[in-house]
Amino acid sequence: xxxxxxxxxxxxxxxxxxxxxxxxxxxxxxxxxxxxxxxxxxxxxxxxxxxxxxxxxxxxxxxxxxxxxxxxxxxxxxxxxxxxxxxxxxxxxxxxxxxxxxxxxxxxxxxxxxxxxxxxxxxxxxxxxxxxxxxxxxxxxxxxxxxxxxxxxxxxxxxxxxxxxxxxxxxxxxxxxxxxxxxxxxxxxxxxxxxxxxxxxxxxxxxxxxxxxxxxxxxxxxxxxxxxxxxxxxxxxxxxxxxxxxxxxxxxxxxxxxxxxxxxx
Amino acid sequence: xxxxxxxxxxxxxxxxxxxxxxxxxxxxxxxxxxxxxxxxxxxxxxxxxxxxxxxxxxxxxxxxxxxxxxxxxxxxxxxxxxxxxxxxxxxxxxxxxxxxxxxxxxxxxxxxxxxxxxxxxxxxxxxxxxxxxxxxxxxxxxxxxxxxxxxxxxxxxxxxxx
Numbered sequence: 001x002x003x004x005x006x007x008x009x010x011x012x013x014x015x016x017x018x019x020x021x022x023x024x025x026x027x028x029x030x031x032x033x034x035x036x037x038x039x040x041x042x043x044x045x046x047x048x049x050x051x052x053x054x055x056x057x058x059x060x061x062x063x064x065x066x067x068x069x070x071x072x073x074x075x076x077x078x079x080x081x082x083x084x085x086x087x088x089x090x091x092x093x094x095x096x097x098x099x100x101x102x103x104x105x106x107x108x109x110x111x112x113x114x115x116x117x118x119x120x121x122x123x124x125x126x127x128x129x130x131x132x133x134x135x136x137x138x139x140x141x142x143x144x145x146x147x148x149x150x151x152x153x154x155x156x157x158x159x160x161x162x163x164x165x166x167x168x169x170x171x172x173x174x175x176x177x178x179x180x181x182x183x184x185x186x187x188x189x190x191x192x193x194x195x196x197x198x199x200x201x202x203x204x205x206x207x208x209x210x211x212x213x214x215x216x217x218x219x220x221x222x223x224x225x226x227x228x229x230x231x232x233x234x235x236x237x238x239x240x241x242x243x244x245x246x247x248x249x250x251x252x253x254x255x256x257x258x259x260x261x262x263x264x265x
Numbered sequence: 266x267x268x269x270x271x272x273x274x275x276x277x278x279x280x281x282x283x284x285x286x287x288x289x290x291x292x293x294x295x296x297x298x299x300x301x302x303x304x305x306x307x308x309x310x311x312x313x314x315x316x317x318x319x320x321x322x323x324x325x326x327x328x329x330x331x332x333x334x335x336x337x338x339x340x341x342x343x344x345x346x347x348x349x350x351x352x353x354x355x356x357x358x359x360x361x362x363x364x365x366x367x368x369x370x371x372x373x374x375x376x377x378x379x380x381x382x383x384x385x386x387x388x389x390x391x392x393x394x395x396x397x398x399x400x401x402x403x404x405x406x407x408x409x410x411x412x413x414x415x416x417x418x419x420x421x422x423x424x425x426x427x
Contacts, residue, residue: 033407048316048319049316052316059289060290144294180290181290182291182293183289183293236373
């Protein structure tokens with residue numbers, strides 16, 4: 001082994017040694033900080049994603065497993081008749097002279113406000129035998145629940161409840177516990193449970209809910225109603241149909257504080 | 266200036282993300298109202314978008330990998346601007362729901378030019394940070410080779426520096 005060769009090897013070893021010292025120093029300094037920063041970043045990201053998905057899912061599914069409250073708000077006189085006529089539910093005493101049509105969607109928040117505000121006044125007149133109400137429950141916001149379909153399912157179930165003479169209790173309960181738009185509505189099992197809780201015993205009810213017995217009639221009625229020029233209002237986008245809409249004598253009623261009085265005359 | 270841009274853009278993302286995630290139902294309606302996504306994608310986007318916004322906000326707030334986060338911010342804003350522009354062009358009447366809210370509104374209440382101008386302003390902050398990602402009080406500075414926030418050559422650790 002020559003001297004030059006030995007020197008070269010020695011130089012190589014020295015180079016290697018100094019390089020590894022530098023690497024070791026790097027790990028102790030900047031690289032260690034980077035490891036900390038990256039670890040923190042990954043942990044924060046993971047927590048954000050897991051927490052966010054769990055929170056959003058539980059929030060949108062807040063109606064899951066819920067029992068819809070069955071206690072009714074308005075007291076209805078015992079001789080008030082509630083019966084289904086096609087896709088319409090007619091409520092009132094037979095001698096009532098005035099009639100209003102109410103067009104609503106069980107998912108529509110303004111319809112819920114409408115109910116809260118006017119249900120008392122409406123039922124004062126209905127119980128007096130002066131007013132008959134024709135309810136049109138429509139699937140206007142059928143795409144606005146996740147999964148879609150709550151508007152139609154609930155409208156169909158309310159018609160089935162009308163067959164059992166329990167439309168009003170069913171209707172009031174659904175508005176009282178209204179699901180949020182953009183979230184999960186109530187499924188058919190929950191609607192059936194509500195029907196039982198308001199006193200429906202006929203097994204035909206559950207069959208009508210599960211089978212969507214009145215869906216086609218509701219869709220057809222909605223198509224006709226939403227294109228009826230007499231029912232259009234300007235909500236800011238030019239004439240169009242929206243819920244809630246009230247009509248009497250073939251004309252849209254302006255929903256002022258005393259509209260019920262005005263209709264009854 | 267760079268620090269202000271960073272913290273400002275961080276605040277934008279954190280606020281908009283927090284408002285969106287606090288009302289998942291409304292966010293779903295807002296995403297749906299843009300009417301560009303197939304039904305099956307509306308929910309994933311409505312869940313994911315607030316999370317992406319919050320993540321961008323947190324990273325900017327910390328000043329970590331600022332340049333890359335700024336690139337993502339600008340891309341995200343470009344997508345949002347495109348979404349607003351398409352609904353404007355198609356004549357939809359919606360609120361962008363950029364900071365919560367959103368969905369269909371009356372035609373005379375739309376604010377497409379303002380919404381787009383605002384998002385362009387945010388995008389400018391992002392562009393500034395892409396060009397000059399080094400700022401005061403940032404994790405990047407803590408990790409970096411030099412103390413001063415004027416190192417234009419710095420490209421962030423995601424690219425490595427060896």
